[in-house]
């Protein structure tokens with residue numbers, strides 16, 4: 219089978235990897251370079267964690283996610299997962315951190331609970347008296363996205379895939395399996411996989427009834443010098459509790475430390491809108507983390523990275539089939555951790571034709 223893949227984020231690159239392994243002929247088209255720093259997968263790192271609160275189906279799928287990454291590390295010759303575990307910090311009854319903890323309990327997934335004084339002794343960047351409890355699980359860590367993309371790019375080239383960087387698809391004829399590029403070139407294949415992330419609505423505006431686009435940003439920081447050692451060994455922080463909807467990735471493998479919050483996002487109709495950070499944006503994001511992070515103003519902003527992503531109403535992933543074209547989106551702000559697994563599942567569905575099964579898997583309706 220000849221397959222064109224539009225988009226070289228983690229979904230497109232992983233699908234290419236799995237298809238090439240299955241003996242298919244693959245061409246990947248990417249509008250920027252690989253990795254594209256504007257893509258959701260183009261940031262330094264993303265969190266993998268078992269905790270999924272009430273969305274227990276995705277918690278169970280984490281086992282497959284880890285298996286797929288392990289297969290990928292085997293092919294790439296090195297692991298790009300820093301498996302440092304994750305921490306949740308609950309500040310209010312019923313907050314997101316508590317819901318994640320309850321999800322771990324419901325799934326019988328192990329974790330260690332810490333009273334505030336024990337937690338502050340172990341993680342001195344936490345502010346005493348600002349939280350109810352913390353919990354730690356070993357089933358999580360940081361996936362180093364840029365290294366994964368670079369590794370996959372090298373692997374794909376070495377295994378015969380055609381890679382077209384700085385090549386933008388401007389039109390797709392799903393029935394013919396034909397893709398037109400910005401320079402006027404036309405490509406045709408048996409199947410076309412569209413993994414265009416937040417840009418998918420430019421190619422398929424009809425998906426606008428299901429996918430809503432948001433613009434967000436992440437703040438990279440340098441922690442206070444005396445807390446640096448603590449941050450070098452800290453777990454990723456899945457949720458800082460309260461209403462912050464905040465997560466943090468500590469210093470890991472030379473990539474910067476960052477803060478991100480679900481509160482800091484605005485709707486947009488265009489994935490390219492407002493991609494330059496605004497004055498003071500990094501400080502605004504950082505300050506959302508106090509409490510429970512102590513001495514917040516001593517965290518110096520080093521970089522602000524903007525991102526665009528799409529969400530479905532129920533925050534589940536989706537696939538759509540149109541003629542020879544399969545549109546895939548592991549979206550809603552939690553899809554990176556499943557990247558390798560998504561690639562394997564999409565490749566398998568193209569081969570056996572079970573798109574219904576793929577959709578159910580993407581919705582975490584099968585374990």
Ligand SMILES: Cc1cc2nc3c(=O)[nH]c(=O)nc-3n(C[C@H](O)[C@H](O)[C@H](O)COP(=O)(O)OP(=O)(O)OC[C@H]3O[C@@H](n4cnc5c(N)ncnc54)[C@H](O)[C@@H]3O)c2cc1C
Nearest residue numbers: 225227228229249257258259265387415417552553554555
């Ligand atoms: C701020 C933020 C934090 C997140 N945190 C986490 C996390 O901690 N853990 C987690 O699991 N997930 C997280 N996610 C979600 C995760 O990043 C995404 O689910 C995942 O990266 C999506 O990958 P993708 O390949 O579908 O899309 P993208 O990474 O956006 O890739 C799409 C690619 O398609 C290319 N493209 C688009 N249109 C065209 C075209 N017409 N022609 C050619 N190329 C095109 C783009 O340039 C891009 O490279 C987060 C997302 C954001 C925004």
